[in-house]
Amino acid sequence: MNKFTYLFVSTISALGLAACNSGAKVESKPNDTEIASKQVAAEKLVLAKKNLSIWPTIASEVKADAALERQVQRLLSNMTLAQKVAQMIQPEIRDITPEDMRKYGFGSYLNGGGAFPNNNKHATPQDWIALAEAMYQASIDDSLDGSTIPTMWGTDAVHGHNNVIGATLFPHNIGLGAANNPELVEKIAKITATEVMVTGIDWVFAPTVATVRDDRWGRTYEGYSEDPEIVRSYAASVVKGLQGHAGNDFLGDDRVISTVKHFIGDGGTVAGDDQGDNLATEQDLFDLHAQGYVGGLTAGAQSVMASFNSWHGDKIHGNRYLLTDVLKNKMGFDGFVVGDWNGHGQIVGCTNDNCPQAANAGLDIFMVPTDAWKPLMENTIAQVKQGVIPQARIDDAVSRILRVKLRAGLFNKPSPANRLFSGKTELVGSEAHREVARQAVRESLVLLKNNANLLPLSPKLNILVAGDAAHNIGKQSGGWSITWQGTNNSNEDFPGGTSIYDGLASQVRAAGGKITLSEHGQFSQKPDVAIVVFGEEPYAEGHGDKDNLAYQRGLKTDLALLKKLKAQGIPVVSIFISGRPMWVNAELNASDAFVAAWLPGSEGKAVADVLLTDKNKKIQHDFKGKLSFSWPKTASQTVNRFDEVYDPLLPYGFGLTYKNNKEQVLLSDTLSEEVSSDEGLAKNTNIFSGQVVKPWRMFLSSEQQSIELRSNSGKLPGIAYRTVDKVVQEDAFRLDTTGTAKTGVVFSSSFSEDLGFELEQNSALVITVKRDSSITQPVVVEMHCESIGDALGSCRAAVDITQQMQTIAQGQWQDIAINLQCFVKKGIAMDKIVSPFALYTHGAVKLSISDIRYQPQAEINTLKALIIQCP
Known part of the structure; x- marks a missing residue:
């Protein structure tokens, strides 16, 4: 030392x-x-x-x-x-x-x-x-x-x-x-x-x-x-x-x-x-x-x-x-x-x-x-x-x-x-290798709840499959999957792989049943049962750190889907994709059966081998998985096997089976859903925090050209992008422009997003940026929104941050905060945001960005930020 x-x-x-x-x-x-x-x-x-x-x-x-x-x-x-x-x-x-x-x-x-x-x-x-x-x-x-x-x-x-x-x-x-x-x-x-x-x-x-x-x-x-x-x-x-x-x-x-x-x-x-x-x-x-x-x-x-x-x-x-x-x-x-x-x-x-x-x-x-x-x-x-x-x-x-x-x-x-x-x-992705992976998927599934022995299901039923993880191989694979964070992948990036829906559909159709895939739970004929596949977005290393274990804290869209289906009298089977046990009491209450599927990888089809019987109603594979992590009773609980005070919701080693549930703790439908004050809702809208935050997507732009950034580097005429390190591995990105075209980076969503609550908090758009070169041409930050009767994203407003960038010492990280009223006064509708952040320049610039977020003014006042108020 x-x-x-x-x-x-x-x-x-x-x-x-x-x-x-x-x-x-x-x-x-x-x-x-x-x-x-x-x-x-x-x-x-x-x-x-x-x-x-x-x-x-x-x-x-x-x-x-x-x-x-x-x-x-x-x-x-x-x-x-x-x-x-x-x-x-x-x-x-x-x-x-x-x-x-x-x-x-x-x-x-x-x-x-x-x-x-x-x-x-x-x-x-x-x-x-x-x-x-x-x-x-x-x-x-x-x-x-x-x-x-x-x-x-x-x-x-x-x-x-x-x-x-x-x-x-x-x-x-x-x-x-x-x-x-x-x-x-x-x-x-x-x-x-x-x-x-x-x-x-x-x-x-x-x-x-x-x-x-x-x-x-x-x-x-x-x-x-x-x-x-x-x-x-x-x-x-x-x-x-x-x-x-x-x-x-x-x-x-x-x-x-x-x-x-x-x-x-x-x-x-x-x-x-x-x-x-x-x-x-x-x-x-x-x-x-x-x-x-x-x-x-x-x-x-x-x-x-x-x-x-x-x-x-x-x-x-x-x-x-x-x-x-x-x-x-x-x-x-x-x-x-x-x-x-x-x-x-x-x-x-x-x-x-x-x-x-x-x-x-x-x-x-x-x-x-x-x-x-x-x-x-x-x-x-x-x-x-x-x-x-x-x-x-x-x-x-x-x-x-x-x-x-x-x-x-x-x-x-x-x-x-x-x-x-x-x-x-x-040999890469061979059938023999995938079969071993399918065995691993089957043996890793842990059945947490099975009211009235709803599972296993007959493949001859009319089955609705819902949830954004049902047909998403990237989400079910998690981090360290093609990309470091496991993000920015599509099913086409996993040739030979199968989603959970793929396996269900194959067996149901072969048995003469009916199956419908609808992410949001829509159907034309009322199904006999709904299988909802949902869970954490992919992440790796520190990008996945959380301050508590509440699932979808402050969002709860998956819970709303479960409740919607239950209200229509449809039995619900939840398949939970996650990299850890999480506090999901509300989701458990809204589910008749609940399976912890963890992050099964590329062979999602194997989930169907356990959930479904064969066409003769015979069990194909029983559940074998047992919790190797205790399941938390509250969002803030840290609990481990052999703790002096050990009171989890579900203990280490728990796992129901089809054949023997008599000695297992059975969950009720009335688990506490109360959130204590220190587990309150997050209020900040994060856009980039070491990685792109859902629902936003990141694009590199040069004049009329645009490419989605799905890897750690990218290039268009006049601009190059690469991930760099600020505190931990690849938690920031660098832009290098040549000044030969209008170039920049754009974060956007496929749909307009309602961020009106940020105005209620008098929020600012905060950028953590480092100047790696001199700034001789304007650098502007834009926001885009949807205008009724006009093209998507044509509503836009720009704020020039050149002066603030020039005052930053080269090589030094600095927060720049732009009050959202700067954009609102120029016509931005915060309840119809398509792009919450875009940065453009015509000049030759080298700069790095590590964090982009909306943050309440009260919190910004405690930062040493360069603040743009806009009169």
């Missing part, structure tokens, strides 16, 4: 600040050596207060090999310092080229969620292979860097090979936890390895082994359970599925390197704050949050990813006690520790391009997307020469990387384009 930690760590933790994403080289300061020595002294003091006896020595199934170790040392002895440090640098595919790889010889590289070869969301497997082959060949080309060490490509294949169009997408981890079937999970991991290897990739950033303690966390669905028992067994199963079994098929031609993540405590932060602070005791840190590592490391996991979170205010990426003393020395982990997306830059005293603290703490590979990779590499080399980072620490890190590469056979395997599965595109 460095000398600044004690003074500033509480402030940094509370604000969630990340280091600036600077691309400029930062030279080592004259007192770096002094700081490093004081850091070591401080860490020794902290270590004296820790208890290493809590942590076990793990007997990995992968044993040390003397001959392999001699190979490691031979390779290491012939490497220059620059070659060694390059092995520790992991850039992202959007930030490097094969030429960069040839020149520097990076040890590895990655594609972030939603990053694709050629920035093409619809890149084919051949496109992925071509990039893998080009990078590999460049890495073993010693003409520039003198190195022939092969590189590795790492990818987030967290529920199948989820970045690739057409891949099999399995249920997210929360659903697999409900299935509680380690053998099935191992099979899923092996299939994932196969589909990953079709595209020439070596390394998968999975499994996530977080033990989730607060379901408000946006990554809850990445956890298998709130209790470590499932997490521990599943970690071993996934590692074996990805890597193979030690001593048998370990890291053979049909396997990939696995990563247990995120070490450690990410599922236990205060209030479920992503990248927040875990305040568990050291004993609880082991008992609750380390069990996945016990399972995964025992099975032979070769890499561990450091976590963004802190432990008692100390960022894990810079925590020598946990990364080195505990993980490597005591637990005996001999693979490598890789960082998470610029996580080293969040350490106090560090930036993305300068962080000796992380290397000294035990980080072996810096995950450094953006153009910070080059100054980070240069600074690290300089810091080794100056003694700030010991040469022995570099040699240890590189030895670990080489050890894993040798174990994985990367020095001997054919190049990516010539490996066992490479190019065998028939």
Whole structure:
């Protein structure tokens, strides 16, 4: 822990600040050596207060090999310092080229969620292979860097090979936890390895082994359970599925390197704050949050990813006690520790391009997307020469990387384009793989309510299927599905996949029944039963953080649909799509049957196998899923198995079946729907908050051309768009215009929206913006509305923000607030809004935006915003 930690760590933790994403080289300061020595002294003091006896020595199934170790040392002895440090640098595919790889010889590289070869969301497997082959060949080309060490490509294949169009997408981890079937999970991991290897990739950033303690966390669905028992067994199963079994098929031609993540405590932060602070005791840190590592490391996991979170205010990426003393020395982990997306830059005293603290703490590979990779590499080399980072620490890190590469056979395997599965595109989304995914869907469903044994349903009935998730493969798949957030996808982006409606329709029609799909529950003939499929919109990581677990807080359109159908005397079956348990008492009351379907992935058709009998009224598949998370009784309840006071609505392990409900707690139709005062309705209209907020859609505009932004980059004549980092990964976007046309970005809805309540609150339109260049031409913000008898969106008003933009210091984030009366006075009708925000310019401008929202004036007065009132 460095000398600044004690003074500033509480402030940094509370604000969630990340280091600036600077691309400029930062030279080592004259007192770096002094700081490093004081850091070591401080860490020794902290270590004296820790208890290493809590942590076990793990007997990995992968044993040390003397001959392999001699190979490691031979390779290491012939490497220059620059070659060694390059092995520790992991850039992202959007930030490097094969030429960069040839020149520097990076040890590895990655594609972030939603990053694709050629920035093409619809890149084919051949496109992925071509990039893998080009990078590999460049890495073993010693003409520039003198190195022939092969590189590795790492990818987030967290529920199948989820970045690739057409891949099999399995249920997210929360659903697999409900299935509680380690053998099935191992099979899923092996299939994932196969589909990953079709595209020439070596390394998968999975499994996530977080033990989730607060379901408000946006990554809850990445956890298998709130209790470590499932997490521990599943970690071993996934590692074996990805890597193979030690001593048998370990890291053979049909396997990939696995990563247990995120070490450690990410599922236990205060209030479920992503990248927040875990305040568990050291004993609880082991008992609750380390069990996945016990399972995964025992099975032979070769890499561990450091976590963004802190432990008692100390960022894990810079925590020598946990990364080195505990993980490597005591637990005996001999693979490598890789960082998470610029996580080293969040350490106090560090930036993305300068962080000796992380290397000294035990980080072996810096995950450094953006153009910070080059100054980070240069600074690290300089810091080794100056003694700030010991040469022995570099040699240890590189030895670990080489050890894993040798174990994985990367020095001997054919190049990516010539490996066992490479190019065998028939394996991506194959029927055999999808059948395993369908099994996982069936076993993950949890039946929470079944009044009068309404389920299972005969396929011969007249069935109405409603809800916006019924025929929406993207929504049922959730985050980490093609795009990072899982948003901006259509059913066409999942070739071979099926929606929940698809499965129902197929079986009902085959049995001679009648089925109608109507999102809003409309019908011409009264149905015998309605199946309503609804739930959370897709999200990933911190974008999914919530302050309570109330479903559709302040909106309740899905509840209105359920009540409408019930009022018409139609029995209602609810299929709830979510990444966590949620407070849905009102929705439960309005449902005769209620199924927690979690995030089932691309094989939605399997839901029908459990809901429907065959045509002879015989059960096809009974419910098997049991809650691996306790279901909350109130919107603000945080409840976990074995709590001293344990009073959930539904307990851990709950799950009805068709055959035996006698011993289960049965829900009434009169659950409390009262919302306490601290769970009041949200009043702000968010348009962009790290991601586009529904119902808005985001478009890039250039003169008469427009494209919807469905990926992390886009381009039209005169303008380029790309996601960037402000605080966390890709929580902002940058516009780069050339001044050759009127260009900009537009947020709009397919229908006009009533935002009249914002006027009642005297709200302003608030933009968090950063000027990345000089502003010499007007920059205007517009709103568009629908005019009666006129073209949709032709009602518009503009406010010039050029002066305010010019006053912002270049490179500084600043709020600009425009009172909505500025737009109303120019004719905007707030009850007919089509576009709540658009920004245009004719000039050459570089600017970034991280947040767009309507906010009451009373709240804005507390901000240091540049306020435009408009007389």
